[in-house]
Amino acid sequence: MTQQTAAQAAFVRALKQYGGILLSLVMLCVIFSFLNPRFMSVVNFMNILQQVAVIAIAAFGMTWVILLGEIDLSVGSIIAVAGMVGAQCFAFGLGFGTALAVTIVAGALMGMLNGVLTAKLLLPSFIVTVATMGIYRGLVSLPTNGAPAMIDNSTWTSIGTESFLGLPIIIWVVAVLFVINQIVLSKTSFGRRAYLTGGNREAAIYSGIKVDRLKIIIFMISGVMAAISGVLLSSRLFSAQTNAGMSYELDAIAAAVLGGTSLAGGVGTMVGTLIGALIIGVMNNGMNMLSVPYFYQLIVKGLVILIAVWLDVRAKQAKR
Amino acid sequence: MHGSTTDTVLKISNVTKSFGQVAALKSMRLDVRRGRVHTLLGENGAGKSTLMKILAGVHSATSGEIFLDDQPYRPASPQQASALGLAIVFQELSLCNNLTVAENILATREPRKFGFINDKALVARAKAIVAELGLPIDVAEKVGNLSIAQRQLVEIAKGLSHDAKVVILDEPTSSLSDSEAEILFEIIGRLKSRGVAVIYISHRMEEIMRLSDDITVIRDGEYVSTHDRNDVTIEALIALMVGRRMEEIYPPPTHDHSTPGAPVLAVERLTRDGEFADISFEVGAGEILGFFGLVGSGRSEVMNALFGMKTADGAVRLDGKDVRFRSPAEAIARGIGFVTENRKEEGLVLAHSVGWNISMAALPDFTGPFGFTRGGAERKAAAAEVGRLAIKTHSLDTPAGALSGGNQQKIVLAKWLLTRPKVLILDEPTRGVDVGAKFEIYKIIRQLAAEGTAILLISSELPEVLGMSDRVVVMHEGVLGATLAGTDLNPETIMAHATGFQS
Numbered sequence: 167m168t169q170q171t172a173a174q175a176a177f178v179r180a181l182k183q184y185g186g187i188l189l190s191l192v193m194l195c196v197i198f199s200f201l202n203p204r205f206m207s208v209v210n211f212m213n214i215l216q217q218v219a220v221i222a223i224a225a226f227g228m229t230w231v232i233l234l235g236e237i238d239l240s241v242g243s244i245i246a247v248a249g250m251v252g253a254q255c256f257a258f259g260l261g262f263g264t265a266l267a268v269t270i271v272a273g274a275l276m277g278m279l280n281g282v283l284t285a286k287l288l289l290p291s292f293i294v295t296v297a298t299m300g301i302y303r304g305l306v307s308l309p310t311n312g313a314p315a316m317i318d319n320s321t322w323t324s325i326g327t328e329s330f331l332g333l334p335i336i337i338w339v340v341a342v343l344f345v346i347n348q349i350v351l352s353k354t355s356f357g358r359r360a361y362l363t364g365g366n367r368e369a370a371i372y373s374g375i376k377v378d379r380l381k382i383i384i385f386m387i388s389g390v391m392a393a394i395s396g397v398l399l400s401s402r403l404f405s406a407q408t409n410a411g412m413s414y415e416l417d418a419i420a421a422a423v424l425g426g427t428s429l430a431g432g433v434g435t436m437v438g439t440l441i442g443a444l445i446i447g448v449m450n451n452g453m454n455m456l457s458v459p460y461f462y463q464l465i466v467k468g469l470v471i472l473i474a475v476w477l478d479v480r481a482k483q484a485k486r
Numbered sequence: 487m488h489g490s491t492t493d494t495v496l497k498i499s500n501v502t503k504s505f506g507q508v509a510a511l512k513s514m515r516l517d518v519r520r521g522r523v524h525t526l527l528g529e530n531g532a533g534k535s536t537l538m539k540i541l542a543g544v545h546s547a548t549s550g551e552i553f554l555d556d557q558p559y560r561p562a563s564p565q566q567a568s569a570l571g572l573a574i575v576f577q578e579l580s581l582c583n584n585l586t587v588a589e590n591i592l593a594t595r596e597p598r599k600f601g602f603i604n605d606k607a608l609v610a611r612a613k614a615i616v617a618e619l620g621l622p623i624d625v626a627e628k629v630g631n632l633s634i635a636q637r638q639l640v641e642i643a644k645g646l647s648h649d650a651k652v653v654i655l656d657e658p659t660s661s662l663s664d665s666e667a668e669i670l671f672e673i674i675g676r677l678k679s680r681g682v683a684v685i686y687i688s689h690r691m692e693e694i695m696r697l698s699d700d701i702t703v704i705r706d707g708e709y710v711s712t713h714d715r716n717d718v719t720i721e722a723l724i725a726l727m728v729g730r731r732m733e734e735i736y737p738p739p740t741h742d743h744s745t746p747g748a749p750v751l752a753v754e755r756l757t758r759d760g761e762f763a764d765i766s767f768e769v770g771a772g773e774i775l776g777f778f779g780l781v782g783s784g785r786s787e788v789m790n791a792l793f794g795m796k797t798a799d800g801a802v803r804l805d806g807k808d809v810r811f812r813s814p815a816e817a818i819a820r821g822i823g824f825v826t827e828n829r830k831e832e833g834l835v836l837a838h839s840v841g842w843n844i845s846m847a848a849l850p851d852f853t854g855p856f857g858f859t860r861g862g863a864e865r866k867a868a869a870a871e872v873g874r875l876a877i878k879t880h881s882l883d884t885p886a887g888a889l890s891g892g893n894q895q896k897i898v899l900a901k902w903l904l905t906r907p908k909v910l911i912l913d914e915p916t917r918g919v920d921v922g923a924k925f926e927i928y929k930i931i932r933q934l935a936a937e938g939t940a941i942l943l944i945s946s947e948l949p950e951v952l953g954m955s956d957r958v959v960v961m962h963e964g965v966l967g968a969t970l971a972g973t974d975l976n977p978e979t980i981m982a983h984a985t986g987f988q989s
Contacts, residue, residue, distance in 0.1 A: 350857075353858050353861075354853075354856070354857040355849050355850070355852070355853040355857055355858075355859050356857055357859075358842065358849065358859055359849065361838065361842070362835050362838065362842065362846055365835035365836075365837050365838050366831075366835040366836070368831050368832045369831070369832055369835050370835070371795075371814060372793075372795075372814055372824060372826055373818075373846040373849075373901065374814045374815040374817075374847055374849075374850075375815070375846075375849075376813065376815055432837055432838065
């Protein structure tokens with residue numbers, strides 16, 4: 167009895183928190199279903215999930231960073247570096263496991279550099295990551311002089327193409343990373359420290375939270391998530407492209423903000439970010455199916471983001 | 487014109503204000519007369535701030551009428567309120583730290599030339615305003631570099647730079663030292679002689695009795711009574727305000743401290759260039775050591791150094807062992823707690839819940855295997871503190887920012903009690919807190935001392951230091967003036983050392 171009411175209360179709370187954004191998602195699906203009957207199918211939804219995977223994973227990392235009141239614009243470049251690192255590992259004859267580990271460590275190191283520059287040199291993360299965005303993008307081309315690098319490791323490429331227990335592996339990866347991020351954020355003291363520090367950095371320092379260390383770790387999380395995105399992207403493309411992941415950081419930021427993450431810091435959830443990423447995925451997919459020209463897609467996407475965020479802000483103001 | 491109304495500049499009658507279901511004001515009334523200081527007295531949450539926000543044009547009244555000079559007064563915005571002749575100095579500082587004093591004082595009214603801000607005229611005009619008020623402040627300084635007290639003076643200068651018929655001062659002295667408060671009192675005197683009406687809000691009773699002409703008491707959003715200052719006593723006002731009699735403001739110590747045991751914390755020749763030098767003192771278990779000094783005397787800087795926020799030379803011994811904290815985390819782990827001066831900036835995460843704020847400093851204690859937060863234990867402990875300190879909150883999930891000042895301060899206290907400190911530093915623990923909550927906070931401090939916590943109590947309020955401390959350390963311009971105990975604990979001796987007249 168009491169358990170049921172507690173569950174109901176949790177449901178009401180979730181509805182209040184995500185109601186607006188879920189409604190936007192459902193409305194988009196309804197509209198696209200009317201415009202194209204093939205939109206509403208299991209096959210197409212699988213498709214959307216696969217397309218959105220790269221953005222969603224990068225957005226999980228971005229959520230941590232924004233939660234702290236920072237920003238990471240180097241995510242798109244890290245995605246490209248990760249693919250190239252993987253390709254080079256195979257060129258040197260390394261196996262899948264080693265290549266994957268090296269790629270992820272590379273992501274962590276790139277994130278760490280962002281974090282150290284931000285936390286220790288006290289530079290604004292916006293500037294730091296604008297700079298590293300360029301630096302990392304340049305690094306991608308070093309091994310091949312700007313040419314794409316083919317990836318022939320079948321395990322690596324199977325990530326983007328094969329299924330496991332009836333679901334594409336790529337979706338499993340998103341699901342597992344979503345659960346891990348959500349649990350760490352909502353159930354651990356590390357997650358709590360991120361919320362507290364994002365909410366009031368001074369108070370966090372005075373309460374014994376090692377804010378610098380926290381910041382560096384969080385930029386590393388963002389780097390690792392971007393590297394995993396890079397692995398998925400390169401596995402789907404069978405190659406590492408020097409312009410891979412270009413401007414993906416903006417989609418990742420949009421997904422996090424659509425999902426209710428506050429750019430001021432202190433507020434946000436992985437659930438919201440996942441929904442935000444799905445909205446972006448549905449829009450991309452729906453408009454592609456309707457053969458909407460790319461430049462119109464950009465305009466529509468921008469407008470939808472503006473409207474969704476505005477609705478969300480309005481709903482939160484009304485609650486006060 | 488009726489004889490009785492010619493004197494009245496602002497008349498509030500039957501004003502109510504509801505936020506949704508909650509009635510913040512119920513049939514409020516007030517008659518403010520020209521050239522007089524009218525004090526509004528009430529506990530935090532009594533409705534003073536709501537009333538002031540209605541006058542300022544931030545909120546609009548749900549019903550009722552307000553007249554300014556017999557004209558209906560219904561400002562739609564703060565800009566309109568100020569154009570109509572109302573100047574407000576809010577308790578919450580509203581200055582931009584990255585701008586200079588001059589830019590802040592004349593914000594939105596900068597003198598212009600060809601559409602650009604005329605910097606020379608700006609500085610000159612700000613200088614004139616500051617000089618007229620007699621403030622010892624450089625208008626070219628960035629506000630961020632000023633102390634809290636100086637910022638408050640700038641805030642006052644900003645409010646008074648308009649030509650106002652009515653000036654509202656919302657707790658203007660809460661972070662001023664006595665000498666700075668004197669400057670403000672002179673300013674108020676000058677305003678009065680110019681025929682300006684002053685609405686004054688403060689929790690300091692001595693100050694209220696000294697400044698006011700009329701005193702109106704409000705309680706729970708309702709008008710209680712208005713008194714001429716000469717016809718009423720502090721005790722009577724407090725009784726009216728809290729709706730009960732208050733036996734004593736400072737609870738008596740529960741045990742004798744004339745013969746302290748081994749010191750828990752001993753500080754020797756602590757020095758930080760440009761801030762403080764040669765600070766030595768010790769504090770024993772269960773002792774309350776008062777720290778008094780005018781603003782700028784370096785008290786808070788010493789405490790920050792003790793807490794690992796800043797480096798300093800010299801020795802610090804905790805339980806007889808040399809320690810050197812490189813971060814607050816280390817200090818907390820070794821049993822030091824620090825209730826900081828500004829609860830909104832350094833104390834609380836206002837947007838987050840009461841529960842999260844309370845467990846914030848003790849998070850390591852609530853962290854289980856694999857870093858998981860032990861949510862059940864955490865909530866239980868937080869709920870226990872809410873009960874122990876009688877924090878008035880709807881639930882543990884209420885955002886801390888939604889609570890009144892007194893309850894927010896209790897949350898900060900609860901946060902540190904949860905770490906079970908051996909030494910608790912309290913920096914202005916009752917600033918901006920109403921009399922009722924003050925009394926409760928004093929009781930908590932006494933109880934902590936009785937349980938053996940060594941307490942460093944920093945305060946700008948002399949009665950508070952005298953009423954609570956076993957011994958008092960007086961600081962003056964970064965050095966130790968004296969350590970006083972016994973019969974030396976009287977206002978004259980302490981002030982003499984604090985102002986440097988005696989050394």
